[in-house]
Amino acid sequence: MxxxxxxxxxxxxxxxxxxxxxxxxxxxxxxxxxxxxxxxxxxxxxxxxxxxxxxxxxxxxxxxxxxxxxxxxxxxxxxxxxxxxxxxGLIQPNAQLGLNEIESVRATLDMREVGQFNPNVRAVVAYNTDSDIVPTIRANGVLMTQVTPVGGTISGSSSVVQLDAWNWEDAIVKADIGIHLSWPNMIINTGGAPNPRMANMGQQREEAIAELGQLLRDAAVYKQAKNEKENLKLTSLNGLFDGSKKLYLHANYGKEIIEGVNFVKQHGVKDIVVVGARDAVAVADFLKANNIAVIYSGVHALPTRSDEDVDMPYKTPYLLQQAGIPFALDYDLSTHGIRNLPFIAGTAVAHGLDKEQALAAITLNTAKILGIDKQVxxxxxxxxxxxxxxxxxxxxxxxxxxxxxxxxxxxxxxxxxxxxxxxxxxxxxxxxxxxxxxxxxxx
The missing domain is CATH 2.30.40.10 (Urease, subunit C, domain 1)
Structure with a gap:
């Protein structure tokens, strides 16, 4: 033609x-x-x-x-x-940047895998350096992020990337720094009358925790044994038992934080970071006693409970600082909104936190928690x-x-x-x- x-x-x-x-x-x-x-x-x-x-x-x-x-x-x-x-350069922890482009287009979403237990999933291999969102994030000073998978009980491992690269290999600052565990929500019946649906949810929760315990026990045994064939799921958990990898425990409710930390410590996990941590102030003594760092995700949010101060989320960073809890700040409302990371630190300044402490909460503190403070x-x-x-x-x-x-x-x-x-x-x-x-x- x-x-x-x-x-x-x-x-x-x-x-x-x-x-x-x-x-x-x-x-x-x-x-x-x-x-x-x-x-x-x-x-x-x-x-x-x-x-x-x-x-x-x-x-x-x-x-x-x-x-x-x-x-x-x-x-x-x-x-x-x-x-x-x-x-x-500012650092955003716990993000799906480069994994989540357009919410309504399934083909652009690559932040979760099928199944409940996927410790071998590596989020960084799906990181898209050509995301249209990345330049908008850099424009406000955010130059690094922790690429984090979501979904299931164990969603996989996260890596830290810098936001100017041709491909994910070039972007890596530190690969596979930790495993992400979403602690199963507690089921609390406040209505009084028995509720079959809630009873079923409670049973599912118990089964998930039991399966998690079995997985951790298997991984601990596997680490000590000589194995002819590699089990990727169990191998990926090895670092949790010698402290070379962190466990990022996603939990908000105070009782869930305590339950989750105690559970994984009983199974030999050495280094734990609580992510979300909306109730961190309420369990500050427990966190301090167990040397637990926090990635706090709720600055620009409503109070958790009706009897809390309306500005409780805003002043939580100051209260964590006063309590001596190592913490970083995380903008978790949307991937596109990560450009607002410096402004949640600014909100914390307006509610008591020193300005340089607030800067550290999105730079050096974050780097320490992610294990990259020798570099950035x-x-x-x-x-x-x-x-x-x-x-x-x-x-x-x-x-x-x-x-x-x-x-x-x-x-x-x-x-x-x-x-x-x-x-x-x-x-x-x-x-x-x-x-x-x-x-x-x-x-």
Missing amino acids: KIHKRYISAFVALMLSVPAFAQVPVPAAKQSKPVLLTGATLHVGNGKVVENAAVGFDNGKITYAGPLSGANRNGHEVIDVAGQHIYP GSVEVGKDATIVVSAGDILDMRTNNVTHAFIQGRKIDLNDKQKYLYEKFNGKYQAEQPATTGPKAQN
């Missing part, structure tokens, strides 16, 4: 007319020369603040972080960021140059304005689909505004 050259030319012109930045930006090239950011206020991430500071980095690693007066400019590309603020989480010499520069307070939605972002020293393109659409339609409506001067306006 003969195709007219005119149609081919028209098609090529149409393709070339599509703006490149309407798509997911191309991953940045490796850092090619030393860079020095100068004149900003440095928020290290560990509580320390340095006015009129400088941060230098080379080959993706931070080489200097301190007063501007002590910085060596020789051989550096100097970027003047005077009057701005330098922060560590604070702006310190020797760590990855994963850094954010904001013209205003990054925790304040009114002034947050990320002007520069670097991941492992690479300068990140901060364009995204939302910015493209804003520019597109802003130009459209400005062009449609009637003239305010000239003959037409006078008539």
Whole structure:
């Protein structure tokens, strides 16, 4: 079939007319020369603040972080960021970013597997680096996330990724850091009369806990035995018994937290993190006694109980800090909303938490809980140059304005689909505004 050259030319012109930045930006090239950011206020991430500071980095690693007066400019590309603020790249724990694109389109959802017990499932292999959501997250300073599966009793293992890569292998910061267990909800009949449906749910819960116990016992025995054939489910649980992997226990109700922690400890699990933890303050003494860290997911939420203060979710981070519980903050309302991670920390500041403590709750504290604090989480010499520069307070939605972002020293393109659409339609409506001067306006 003969195709007219005119149609081919028209098609090529149409393709070339599509703006490149309407798509997911191309991953940045490796850092090619030393860079020095100068004149900003440095928020290290560990509580320390340095006015009129400088941060230098080379080959993706931070080489200097301190007063501007002590910085060596020789051989550096100097970027003047005077009057701005330098922060560590923000870290979102417990997320389905890259696994969940469009809720109503099943083909774009890849965050759960069939079945109740899937410890061998690796969420990171399904992580989509070409997600349209990722650039919108980076634009507010979130540069890393914990890619986490959901569903069933044991949903699988999570990994930490950085948000500028060609594929999931390149994105990995630390792979398979822990196993995720959703503790079965307690069944409480508050109506008084026997309820067959609730009795059935209670029986299912008991069966799930019994099956979980059997799986953990089998895994502990399997770890000690010499096996000719590998059992992937049991092998994937090995790290729980020597502390090389964390168990992320998803539970909110205080009694469920206590029950779940005691249960897994009885089966030899060494390192436990409670995720969700809406009742963490109520069981703070238990968490502290058992050296349990918390990923708190409920800042922008309603109170759990009718007799709680309306601002209880907002002030829980402050209360956890006062109680001495290690914690990180998690924006869990939606995948698209992860860009609001800095603002839930800002809400905690408005309800008692110190501003640098709030920053740590989305940077260094998170890095410690995820086991990556030797590499990221604070702006310190020797760590990855994963850094954010904001013209205003990054925790304040009114002034947050990320002007520069670097991941492992690479300068990140901060364009995204939302910015493209804003520019597109802003130009459209400005062009449609009637003239305010000239003959037409006078008539």
